[in-house]
Amino acid sequence: MSETRERKDFSNGPLCLSGRGVTKVFGIGDRKTVAVDHVDFDFHEGEFVSIVGESGSGKTTLSKLLLGLMNPTEGEILFEGKPRDISSGSKKREYWKGIQAIFQDPFSSYNVFHKIDSVLLDCINMRGGRNLSKEKKIELMTEACSFVNLKFAELTNKYPFELSGGQMQRLMIARIFLLKPRILLADEPTSMVDACSRATILDMLLDLRDETGMTIIFITHDIGLAYYISDTVYIMEHGRFVESGKADEVILNPQAAYTKRLISDVPKIHEEWDLSTVDLLSKEE
Amino acid sequence: MGNVILEVRDLKTKYVTRFHEDVFAVDGVSFKIEEGKSLGVAGESGCGKSTLALSLMGYYFPPLHYISGDIIIDGKNISGLDPDAVRKTVLGKEIAYIPQAAMNALNPTQKIIRFVEDVIRAHEPKADKKEIRSRAEARFAELGLPREVLDKHAVELSGGMKQRTVIAVSTILSPKVLIADEPSSALDVTSQKMVIKMMRELMEKGYIKSMLFITHELPLLYDVTDDIMVMYAGQIVEKGTAKEMVFDPIHPYSHGLMGSILVPEEGTRGTTLTAIPGTPPNLKKPPQGCRFAERCRYAKDECRYHAIVERPFGEGRSYRCLIGVDQLREVYEHE
Numbered sequence: 001m002s003e004t005r006e007r008k009d010f011s012n013g014p015l016c017l018s019g020r021g022v023t024k025v026f027g028i029g030d031r032k033t034v035a036v037d038h039v040d041f042d043f044h045e046g047e048f049v050s051i052v053g054e055s056g057s058g059k060t061t062l063s064k065l066l067l068g069l070m071n072p073t074e075g076e077i078l079f080e081g082k083p084r085d086i087s088s089g090s091k092k093r094e095y096w097k098g099i100q101a102i103f104q105d106p107f108s109s110y111n112v113f114h115k116i117d118s119v120l121l122d123c124i125n126m127r128g129g130r131n132l133s134k135e136k137k138i139e140l141m142t143e144a145c146s147f148v149n150l151k152f153a154e155l156t157n158k159y160p161f162e163l164s165g166g167q168m169q170r171l172m173i174a175r176i177f178l179l180k181p182r183i184l185l186a187d188e189p190t191s192m193v194d195a196c197s198r199a200t201i202l203d204m205l206l207d208l209r210d211e212t213g214m215t216i217i218f219i220t221h222d223i224g225l226a227y228y229i230s231d232t233v234y235i236m237e238h239g240r241f242v243e244s245g246k247a248d249e250v251i252l253n254p255q256a257a258y259t260k261r262l263i264s265d266v267p268k269i270h271e272e273w274d275l276s277t278v279d280l281l282s283k284e285e
Numbered sequence: 286m287g288n289v290i291l292e293v294r295d296l297k298t299k300y301v302t303r304f305h306e307d308v309f310a311v312d313g314v315s316f317k318i319e320e321g322k323s324l325g326v327a328g329e330s331g332c333g334k335s336t337l338a339l340s341l342m343g344y345y346f347p348p349l350h351y352i353s354g355d356i357i358i359d360g361k362n363i364s365g366l367d368p369d370a371v372r373k374t375v376l377g378k379e380i381a382y383i384p385q386a387a388m389n390a391l392n393p394t395q396k397i398i399r400f401v402e403d404v405i406r407a408h409e410p411k412a413d414k415k416e417i418r419s420r421a422e423a424r425f426a427e428l429g430l431p432r433e434v435l436d437k438h439a440v441e442l443s444g445g446m447k448q449r450t451v452i453a454v455s456t457i458l459s460p461k462v463l464i465a466d467e468p469s470s471a472l473d474v475t476s477q478k479m480v481i482k483m484m485r486e487l488m489e490k491g492y493i494k495s496m497l498f499i500t501h502e503l504p505l506l507y508d509v510t511d512d513i514m515v516m517y518a519g520q521i522v523e524k525g526t527a528k529e530m531v532f533d534p535i536h537p538y539s540h541g542l543m544g545s546i547l548v549p550e551e552g553t554r555g556t557t558l559t560a561i562p563g564t565p566p567n568l569k570k571p572p573q574g575c576r577f578a579e580r581c582r583y584a585k586d587e588c589r590y591h592a593i594v595e596r597p598f599g600e601g602r603s604y605r606c607l608i609g610v611d612q613l614r615e616v617y618e619h620e
Contacts, residue, residue, distance in 0.1 A: 055444070055473045149562065164330065164564070194330045194501040199545035199558035221473045224504075224549040228558070251549050265474040267481075267504040268548050269531055275482045278475065279429075 013045040016215045017066065017099075017183055021075035024061050024239075035061040037239035038075065043183070046213045048206070050226035050247070052262065053236035059219045062236070063187050066217065068095050080182075097126070100181040104188040106168035110160035116171065117156055120144065123178040144174040148204055166197030173204050183215045184208070190225070202229055223262050227251040235259045287319035288359075290495040291341075291462050296354035296364075298340040301347065308568045310336040312519035314354075318462070323488065323496035325510035325527065327503055327542060331565050333519040334499045338466045341497070342380045343371035359461050359494075377404050381460040381493070385467040388447035391439035398435040400454050408458060421457065427490060428453050428483055445476025449483050456492055463493040467500050481509055503546050507531045515539040518565050518576040521595070525602040535613050536604045537581045575607065583608060583616060 024036040035058045043049050053059045064070050065077065068086040077084045079098065086092045103109050110119065120141045124130075129137065138152070145152040148170040160168055169189055176184055186205065190198040206229065209216050220226050226233050227247050234244040235256060243256040254260045267273050294315050300308040310333045318324050326334050336349070345351050345368050356364040358379050363371065376382070384390070391400065401421045405412050422432050430446075430453055439447060448468060456463060465484065469477035487493045498510050506513050506527065513530040515523045515538060523536040534540045544559035563580040566572055572579065574589040581588070588607055597603045598610050606613070 054475060166330075195503065195545050196329045196501070196542065196561055198547075199560035203558055203560060222547070223474070224547040224553065227549045228547050228553050247554060252551055262474065263549050265478045266549055267502070267508040268550055269504050269507050269546065270548070270550050273508040275478065275485065278478045278482055 013047065015078075015081060016043050016045045016047075017080075017217075018042040018078045019075060020078075022062075022065060022072045022077060023074040024058075024065055024070070025073045035239055036065065036072070039236075039239070039241050041234065041241070041244075043215050043217060045182075045215055046209065047232060048209055048216050048218065048230045049232045049234065050218045050220060050230035051234045051236055052220055052223050052226045054221055054262070057236045058239035059221075059236055060187065061239075063101070063185055063217075063219050066185055067099060067101055068092055096181075097179075098181055099183040099185060100176055100179055101185040101187065102169070102172045102176065102189045104191055106165050106172065106192065107161070109172060110168065112159065112161055114160075116158050116160060117141070119160065119171070119175065120178060123175050127179060140178065144177045145171075147177050147207075148174045149200070150174065164197075166193045166200070169193055169197070169201055170204065173201070173208065177208060177212075180212055181214060183217065185217045185219070187219045188221070189218075191220075191222075198225075205229065222266070223251065223259075224266050235262070287321060289317050290320050290359055291318045291497070292355070292357040293317075293341065294355040294357070296337075296340060296356065297352040298336065298345075298354075299350050299352055300336075301350055302569075303348075306569050309571060310349075310519050310568060311340050312568075312571070314516075314519075314521055316514060316521065316524065318495040318497065320494050321488065322512065323498055323510040325506035325513040326497065326499045326516055327501060327506055327513060327539075328516035329501065329542075329565060332516050333568075334516055335466055336519075337516070338382065338464045338497070338499055341462075341464060342382050343368060343375060373407065376407075377455065377460060378408050378458050379460055380462045380464060381455040381458075383448075383452055383455060383463070383465045383468045385470055387451040387455075387468065388439070388444055388471075390451065391447060393439050396436055396438055397450055397454070401435070401457060404454060404457055421454075424457055424492075425453055427492075428486060443476075445472050445479055448472060448476070448480055452480070452483060452487070456487055459492045461494045463487070463496045465496065465498050468498075469505070470500065470502070477505075481505070484509070503531065503543060504548050515542060518571060519568055520576060520605065521603075522577065522606070523602070523604040525599070529599070529602060533614075535598075535602075535610055536577075536606050537583055537613070538577050539604075540613075540617060575605075577606075583613070 019039060019041045021038045022036060023038050026033045026035055051059055065072050086095050124137055124140055142152040145155060150170055190201050205216060218230060230247050233247045233250045234241050237258045243250055243259050254263060264274060264277050296311055296314045298311045300310055302308060314337060328334050339349060341356055343363055343366055351365060354364060355362055363375055398418060402417050405417050421435055425432055430449060434450055442450060469480045488496060500506055510527055513527050514521050517538050523539045530539060531543060534543045541559060541561040547553060561580055566576055574591050575593045578584040578588040591607060593605050593607060595603045595605050
């Protein structure tokens with residue numbers, strides 16, 4: 001049952017996305033919240049990076065900064081070595097050709113008025129395939145769907161809400177397959193699907209990386225998942241990276257107390273799950 | 286052998302769609318839970334886990350309908366009761382139910398103490414406010430919830446806290462069975478652990494006598510429950526103790542499920558997750574033979590024609606497959 005997958009080491013490749021002193025502050029004066037606090041990162045081409053943290057650790061704010069949905073308060077983000085420029089709408093669209101995302105909730109990721117065909121056709125048009133023949137477009141869509149184990153013939157003329165959560169998330173990956181961005185940002189793409197579809201989706205993401213060599217940034221709260229899938233892991237607590245490094249080093253030999261706690265909180269099967277580490281009376285608020 | 290708290294015999298329930306088609310969501314399920322034990326139910330989305338929970342607590346409002354079978358709680362048969370009678374006599378007192386989004390069940394305009402009053406007064410209409418408060422405070426203190434929570438509104442609590450509050454409120458009458466349907470799936474790992482710890486305390490302190498825990502997270506089931514049963518297309522395909530099910534699954538479906546386990550332990554990285562291809566069958570017209578045959582790697586022709594019955598093996602285990610236990614074990618070994 002344990003087939004092994006060849007894992008190439010991409011962590012020395014050319015830099016794809018990096019950040020220096022990236023900070024995001026919400027609010028002003030006494031009511032200010034520092035959501036992301038002077039983080040530095042270097043994501044290489046073809047690397048599978050995970051950012052792990054609890055609710056409220058600033059993961060999602062960081063992902064919005066990376067996607068260019070908001071600007072950092074301080075610090076700069078470099079895309080392929082050059083400072084990122086998203087000051088105008090057309091520059092933003094240009095940037096989004098290089099970075100795409102899959103979100104947590106598949107049910108709200110699609111426009112309910114658009115059929116699946118038009119979702120996929122949009123991607124082809126965006127990659128400059130507007131003038132291709134109809135047959136060629138269908139061929140491309142069929143190929144993308146078969147990459148994620150869906151049948152285009154069954155999907156055509158349907159609406160996204162007619163699919164199950166796992167299928168929608170796979171269709172999202174088919175979109176990414178057509179778009180072939182340099183970077184894919186996946187924000188908890190598997191937390192709303194069951195364990196079985198989760199395995200399928202994770203394997204597809206790995207296939208996608210191996211096939212196209214894109215950088216995948218995977219944001220999750222599940223450290224087991226991060227360990228399975230990624231080359232490099234960044235552990236985030238209160239807006240800061242407390243630990244980062246190769247997945248094997250960080251997970252099997254954690255240094256930061258926070259990482260140790262996260263690991264101990266995940267139910268395991270080969271060792272005792274220690275319930276005494278959580279204190280029920282501790283005030284969460 | 287302990288005292289049997291919950292016994293279910295050949296339970297069958299169905300949904301009726303608006304086109305008057307029957308969907309057999311729970312199709313001949315039988316199991317027993319003894320006093321002080323917990324049973325886990327695993328399976329994919331859409332295989333009938335949640336319908337089983339609703340059927341057990343007698344929640345037969347359209348489109349869900351009862352067909353046949355017995356549900357016996359501590360010697361009392363509650364199957365076929367009118368849903369309103371169930372609500373007055375069974376829910377809260379005999380069975381408590383915690384859905385996945387339990388935290389959304391709290392009315393944002395009411396304080397937590399009002400929900401406690403609701404639950405207690407549904408069964409003891411004359412209960413006095415002061416007495417209810419002292420009972421609630423005592424129980425909250427036992428379960429490690431701060432007593433200030435009682436005077437708060439739901440919006441003031443965090444997700445994990447809300448979930449724990451709902452569990453404490455719904456078990457305030459010390460029900461015999463607690464049905465937890467994915468109680469921690471929407472929470473992060475630390476809050477999840479707190480919820481689990483609290484459920485363990487409920488069991489240890491004897492406030493609940495048995496528990497049915499539904500989830501698709503297998504490592505969690507392994508750590509929380511004594512026994513696990515795997516459900517597929519409305520039927521139980523395999524039953525066994527938690528340890529046996531995780532380390533020695535027999536049915537090809539349970540074997541596939543166990544192949545999708547992810548834990549942060551050495552050896553997980555680098556392996557390929559073995560996902561099961563395809564989707565569960567349409568239960569409007571369940572397949573004539575083995576329901577898993579379409580997706581099974583080991584299926585033979587006869588699997589598609591023979592109706593498959595539960596076959597016992599080992600110590601108290603059973604499975605639903607035509608292929609022999611030893612044969613399957615051998616196949617898995619050589620993979």
